[in-house]
Amino acid sequence: MHAFRSHSCAELNKSNVGETVRLSGWVHRIRDHGGILFVDLRDHYGITQVLCDPDSPVFAEMEKVRSEWCIRIDGNVKARDPELVNDKIPTGEVEVFVRDLEVLGAADELPLLVFGDQEYPEETRLKYRFLDLRREQMQQNMTMRSDVVTSMRKRMWDKGFREYQTPIITASSPEGARDFLVPSRLHPGKFYALPQAPQQFKQLMMVAGFDKYFQIAPCFRDEDPRADRSPTDFYQLDMEMSFVEQQDVFDTIAPVLAGVFEEFGGGRKVDAPNEWPQIPYAEAALKYGSDKPDLRNPIEMQVVSEHFAGSGFAIFAKLLEQEGTEVRAIPAPTGGSRKFCDRMNKFAQQEGLPGMGYIFWRKQSADTIAQEQGISVKEVNAKIKAGEIVLGEEAAGPLAKNIGPERTEAIRQQLGLGVGDAAFFLGGKPKAFEPVAGRARNVIGEELGLTDKNRFAFAWIVDFPIYEADEETGKVDFEHNPFSMPQGGLDALNGDPLAVKGYQYDLACNGYELVSGAIRNHKPEIMLKAFEIAGYDETEVKSRFGALYKAFSYGAPPHGGCAAGVDRIVMLLADQQNIREVMLFPMNQRAEDLMMNAPSEPATDQLMELSLRVIEQD
Structure with missing residues (x-):
């Protein structure tokens, strides 16, 4: 027999009655009924009821066991009396009489209970996340997340895309949020950055001729936290295609997402992708007061x-x-x-x-x-x-x-x-x-x-303005993605910049932005003009975006794509209001990891090795 288990805690049923089995898991709940101990033994897959009475050779040991101890038991499978069958669990027709017991890991007094639906402060849950994750709802959320990612990957492969991995350590690039900087030991005084998105790399891949790219990509942004956004890192379904127009991107990604929502949405209605409305940004602002309207x-x-x-x-x-x-x-x-x-x-x-x-x-x-x-x-x-x-x-x-x-x-x-x-x-x-x-x-x-609570209502928001003017100074800057192709190309940039719209789009669902993307600006002369309007001269553009500028000078194809937020999608599917409920080890509202004690102060020798020193703030 295997050292730890012959079956999982979700496998046993009436067909196993009479067998000797070995189970391992956590003590979910203990009940003492007149000297007979009933223990719900839990693993990742489910729960099996085991029982131990004074006739068992390990009864005295079982009496010492407490909630959330990790144990192994050997025993005989017995059929439950008909009136005691539990229809709520797959193993509800049987129970296991314990003949042998081994404590694999004893547990100290628990800071939070795994059994039941008790509410605990988020700070406690995040500090003891390894316990919080044992709870049934959290196990379901993380399992769903894994299944959703698997489904996304399969659907993208079925669409003819291949998955490629882009760098995690790269150069700083303005993507609309603050970078996480990484000091270089080999190049004192210089810094790498964690990528806010694979934006430039995936565009360079299109120039390199790869045609269809996707990735479940980690992204890093030093942002202020919100209920639907992580303050540090998140994952997105990132994709890019060559020789496409805006509608081609819609026709590609919409069935993928519709399929995921139909598969994991619990029967809630999902409109057919060809019925998803395309709403201009200005109309969305007027009618709904938002560029991510809840059309339910x-x-x-x-x-x-x-x-x-x-x-x-x-x-x-x-x-x-x-x-x-x-x-x-x-x-x-x-x-x-x-x-x-x-x-x-x-x-x-x-x-x-x-x-x-x-x-x-x-x-x-x-x-x-x-x-x-x-x-x-x-x-x-x-x-x-x-x-x-x-x-x-x-x-x-x-x-x-x-x-x-x-x-x-x-x-x-x-x-x-x-x-x-x-x-x-x-x-x-x-x-x-x-x-x-x-x-x-x-x-x-x-x-x-x-x-309508029983529906996922999608809408493409299109025709985003590329520029905005500061109300006080009148200075024109990018309102949205600076890499978007302006509608009308170079000619459009010779008029009023505030009237210029981009081939940029978002996909909204139930009041959340799930997807953001654009047809990219792939011509160097348009790129220079677009940045010039926002106050960037040619030297600065070539300095900040040198690789893209050079690549566009060597036969760049028209290309476009988008990125879908994995965490936010799972949050909607799991019917959660807070994105931290679907992330394994999230930061708290202050961007702190209470479990791993991050961020932490570096050791003096680490700072010296990186040629850095910390300046105390007043």
Whole structure:
């Protein structure tokens, strides 16, 4: 017999009754029923119930065993009584009577329990991650992650791609985040960098003629942490193709991702890739307040500035006199109650705004009609009863009183709302209020039950602007990927830079950015002009991106690609809200590894060897 096990803890069933078996694993739970010890023994694959009574030669030893001890047992497989069968686990029809026991690893008192669903502070979970990972949910998450990566690889190979590995130690390159720098021992005073992405290498591979590349690539960025982003490192499905246009990239990667979501999405609906909408960036910002809209939520914002210009609502009326301002409405079907409107107003205040204007529509009251017609409420009720008056809808809320019935009716008609509905309003320069408007849209959809939870809703966001201007200085810089091909090529760069759009795209799903990519700028003259507009002269471009510039001068093919965030995809599939739930050994919110004590102070001899010294900060 094998030294540690003849079966895993998920294999035994009725067909094994009568056999002598050997199992190894962790003590998941111990129950003492009148002198009979029942132990749930767990390994990576499942759980088997083993039992030990005073007739067992190792009963005294088994009494010493505690939760999370690692043990080996030998025993006889017995059928459970019919009334004791556990249908929830594969081994639920049998149990093993223990004849021999070996303690492989005793456990100290546990800082967190593996059994059960107890909640622990994240700091505790990350410090003792090796214990946290034993928990059932974490085992499932990591298994899913492994399976998702395997599925991605297979699907990419089936598409005719080959996997290649690009360097981990490279040169510093501006990719939109801070680099992790690595000091060179052999070249004092100089630094390597961990790659933010394989961007330049994969483009160089296209110039080298490899045509179709992919990689499950580690990427390193010194970023501020968020719930959906690691502050240090992450993995992405990275791909690049030669001789392609934007639609070719979509047609390649979309079926791969759709297949993964269908395979691991637990039956949730996945639209066919050819049905994924392509939404221009400007339209996404206007309708959804985000370049990663959650399309499970049907709410679309609209511009309603004309209804407030010159109105009795002075705040918006004066605001609209300023250049570049507008007022947008967020429709809220079924949200027509003062209680809900007040709740959303409080949300806006928590977001740092003074509040959020609203109008809600309700059935007319007899009081309102009485005031309008100058008669008593009693007379109104009599006329309603006689059918002489039919109650319509009326607009309520402070905004409605300020702008009057004609304007509120025009707003209602534009938004397609009716009795029982509401609308919320934000004004100013769009870039300033869009993020709050987008979050408000999401909250409204959630609170009113409008968001379809049983669906993965994908959308390509296209036509990203290449440049943006600093509001204070007016300086033009890249807004997005500097390596994107401008739509219209070199000619487009001779006009207004803020009007230039790139062949750049993101794939959004359920409010998260899953994919980012572009058709690349592969012509040296366009590359120089694009960087010149952003303030980089030819010398600096050749210094920073010398390899790309040279490569583009030696017959570069048109090429494009994208990268899909593996961690974020698994987070969605596992129905988790925090990306650390699907990463084996993540950092905490302060970019610290509490388990390995990183970052740590280097030893003096290490610094000397690297010709470095640490300067104390004030």
